[in-house]
Amino acid sequence: MIELIIAERCTACARCIEVCPSNVFEPTEAGPPAIARQDDCQTCFMCELYCTADALYVGPNADHPEPVEPATVLASGLLGQYRRDSGWDEWQGRYPNEQWLMETVFRRAAEAAR
Amino acid sequence: MSRVGRGEEEGLVVDVLVIGGGMAGAWAATAAAREGAHVVLVEKGYCGTSGATAAAGPGHWWAPPDPPEARANAIAQRQRIAFGLGEPDWMRRVLDETWRLLPTLAPYYDFPKDDQGKVRNYRAMRGPEYMRALRQQIVDLGVVVLDHFPALELLAHADGAIGGAAGIRTQRGGSPWRIAAGAVVLAAGGTSFRSHLLGSRNNTGDGYLMAAEAGAELSGMEFTAAYTVAPQHSTMTRTMSYAFAEYFDADGRQIDAPFGPDQTERLAQALLAGPVYCSLARLPEDVQRHLPTISPNVLLPFARWGIDPFRERFEVTLHTDGTIRGIGGVRVRSEDCGTGVPGLYVAGDTASRELVAGASSGGGNVNSAWALSSGTWAGRAAARRARRVPASFGGLAPLGRAGLRPSGPSRAVEAAEAIAAVRAEMHPYDKNLFRTGARLAASRRALDAAWSDVAAHGVGGGAATLALREAAALLASARWSVATAEARTETRGMHRRLDYPELDVGLATRLIASGFETLAVRPGAAPVPRLSESVA
Numbered sequence: 001m002i003e004l005i006i007a008e009r010c011t012a013c014a015r016c017i018e019v020c021p022s023n024v025f026e027p028t029e030a031g032p033p034a035i036a037r038q039d040d041c042q043t044c045f046m047c048e049l050y051c052t053a054d055a056l057y058v059g060p061n062a063d064h065p066e067p068v069e070p071a072t073v074l075a076s077g078l079l080g081q082y083r084r085d086s087g088w089d090e091w092q093g094r095y096p097n098e099q100w101l102m103e104t105v106f107r108r109a110a111e112a113a114r
Numbered sequence: 115m116s117r118v119g120r121g122e123e124e125g126l127v128v129d130v131l132v133i134g135g136g137m138a139g140a141w142a143a144t145a146a147a148r149e150g151a152h153v154v155l156v157e158k159g160y161c162g163t164s165g166a167t168a169a170a171g172p173g174h175w176w177a178p179p180d181p182p183e184a185r186a187n188a189i190a191q192r193q194r195i196a197f198g199l200g201e202p203d204w205m206r207r208v209l210d211e212t213w214r215l216l217p218t219l220a221p222y223y224d225f226p227k228d229d230q231g232k233v234r235n236y237r238a239m240r241g242p243e244y245m246r247a248l249r250q251q252i253v254d255l256g257v258v259v260l261d262h263f264p265a266l267e268l269l270a271h272a273d274g275a276i277g278g279a280a281g282i283r284t285q286r287g288g289s290p291w292r293i294a295a296g297a298v299v300l301a302a303g304g305t306s307f308r309s310h311l312l313g314s315r316n317n318t319g320d321g322y323l324m325a326a327e328a329g330a331e332l333s334g335m336e337f338t339a340a341y342t343v344a345p346q347h348s349t350m351t352r353t354m355s356y357a358f359a360e361y362f363d364a365d366g367r368q369i370d371a372p373f374g375p376d377q378t379e380r381l382a383q384a385l386l387a388g389p390v391y392c393s394l395a396r397l398p399e400d401v402q403r404h405l406p407t408i409s410p411n412v413l414l415p416f417a418r419w420g421i422d423p424f425r426e427r428f429e430v431t432l433h434t435d436g437t438i439r440g441i442g443g444v445r446v447r448s449e450d451c452g453t454g455v456p457g458l459y460v461a462g463d464t465a466s467r468e469l470v471a472g473a474s475s476g477g478g479n480v481n482s483a484w485a486l487s488s489g490t491w492a493g494r495a496a497a498r499r500a501r502r503v504p505a506s507f508g509g510l511a512p513l514g515r516a517g518l519r520p521s522g523p524s525r526a527v528e529a530a531e532a533i534a535a536v537r538a539e540m541h542p543y544d545k546n547l548f549r550t551g552a553r554l555a556a557s558r559r560a561l562d563a564a565w566s567d568v569a570a571h572g573v574g575g576g577a578a579t580l581a582l583r584e585a586a587a588l589l590a591s592a593r594w595s596v597a598t599a600e601a602r603t604e605t606r607g608m609h610r611r612l613d614y615p616e617l618d619v620g621l622a623t624r625l626i627a628s629g630f631e632t633l634a635v636r637p638g639a640a641p642v643p644r645l646s647e648s649v650a
Contacts, residue, residue, distance in 0.1 A: 017285075020163070021159030021164035021313075021316055023285065040315075042313065042315035043310070043349040044168070044169045046163035046168060046169060049242055060348050060350075060414065060419055061347045061348070062310045062347060062349045081417065082410055085406040085410035085413075086240075086242065086243075095410075096226065096407055097224070098404055098408045099409070100234045100238045101401075102171060102173065105408070106357055108398065108401075109357030110373070
């Protein structure tokens with residue numbers, strides 16, 4: 001579930017508030033949104049995909065929070081991985097959409113299982 | 115479109131109201147707007163990220179008209195696993211609609227091309243990009259998209275015809291809204307019974323509850339026993355890599371669960387005995403390398419947990435898919451996805467998929483093609499009805515009951531407890547996957563008790579209203595599922611009864627469920643009427 005908004009990266013554009021399907025964020029007077037309803041997070045990573053500042057970190061555990069330190073996450077290189085591999089925004093053209101390969105992978109698996 | 119009454123957004127009057135902003139709802143809005151209708155689409159979350167499509171990689175069931183045998187083969191193949199409940203005419207329509215419509219999304223979706231500039235294929239879509247494209251398409255068509263606008267109930271005229279809906283805004287402190295429409299398309303998704311199936315949290319069966327309150331029936335609700343593998347504690351139910359998976363028990367002994375139709379059952383049996391670990395070491399090296407650009411979200415949990423999934427074993431679980439990869443939903447009564455209730459149409463996972471999937475999971479392919487096709491038919495029909503039946507608030511009455519208007523004295527009822535009851539009956543493999551009459555009866559009693567509490571006493575207020583209404587929808591969906599599973603005393607497709615392990619030729623019929631306080635299950639008198647002509 002959503003764990004962090006990295007304050008030094010957040011531009012307070014409020015896009016995450018808009019796109020979160022389960023409405024976990026809440027605007028604040030000034031600065032980054034607050035994670036107001038962490039329990040409602042569905043761990044879909046969509047907010048990260050839409051965050052052009054790569055300021056959001058969603059932990060993979062959907063059952064329990066797994067708190068992390070901002071410094072650790074910043075150093076990890078994990079921020080923005082989803083947006084980059086999806087070839088969104090500035091990554092367009094450098095990370096091609098290869099979804100079309102999926103059916104060939106399933107076909108190879110079926111052949112291997114025979 | 116016009117506004118009556120006071121307050122922004124309150125009292126919109128439109129031709130067509132689409133409830134739900136996933137794939138089916140967006141295609142419905144597209145079709146209705148192309149018919150010239152003024153369309154409003156309301157979405158519980160955000161149209162673009164909400165629902166089961168957005169975070170997935172939906173393929174589409176696909177067979178071109180040429181060579182002619184391609185469609186016949188696809189239908190014959192599907193019929194073999196539909197176990198008598200599919201209908202070739204509907205399959206043909208879905209294949210044709212999907213083949214014609216999907217390429218028209220090209221202005222909004224960048225279909226990958228080969229070196230010669232030819233589109234590689236139209237059928238394999240990425241969820242986030244697909245939903246982003248559909249949103250842009252409907253916005254350009256003039257559809258008014260209202261995000262964070264969950265619908266709570268339908269509104270009906272005195273003659274029972276549906277004429278709108280009411281709900282709340284979750285980002286405006288729960289302020290209420292009402293919309294009058296000439297016709298309503300319910301595309302509110304199915305339900306995973308609040309499992310961690312990726313992207314399914316908003317899918318609480320709201321469409322089933324609202325349709326049934328309007329007098330529609332459910333069909334195929336016993337076919338909810340679908341499960342998908344995911345790393346333990348994660349939501350990442352993306353299956354491609356697991357086609358090459360090997361599984362092991364806690365002692366490192368390999369579990370006999372090869373890629374194939376029995377794999378889910380074998381894994382579930384192993385999980386009932388203890389933890390199960392997975393190795394993806396056999397995933398071919400070239401696929402490992404391309405995985406981030408095939409499915410960019412699959413590796414996110416591993417990277418964040420510091421697991422190398424190609425070299426280390428990791429614990430896995432199975433998440434319930436409910437009706438999302440299962441089958442059941444609102445019974446479709448006409449070729450334009452009408453429900454038998456005037457003014458009410460259904461699409462996508464809200465509509466029973468038995469017509470095209472039969473008794474086996476449609477997987478992503480059939481399900482996506484169904485969402486696109488049923489959305490298109492429902493949206494078009496809704497627009498045509500709205501030309502004949504003008505929208506008006508005059509005489510509209512709200513239909514919502516459980517969770518909104520208790521039948522007895524109101525008192526605090528915890529939505530979380532009701533949802534926990536649903537999860538406790540619908541998730542365990544030994545209840546929902548390996549079914550017996552005795553266990554189903556026990557589930558029925560537990561769910562009946564939770565339902566009675568919500569229906570008799572539950573009342574929300576503000577954001578709590580949504581949670582309680584979701585709990586009511588989950589409970590109603592679970593009860594219809596258990597009741598039909600009890601009635602189907604055989605094993606057919608994904609419905610497995612340990613006490614009736616054989617297929618019963620006498621039960622090659624749909625089971626229709628209805629009711630709230632007392633549930634009724636009856637065999638469908640006949641399959642959906644044979645198609646005379648396609649929608650004129």
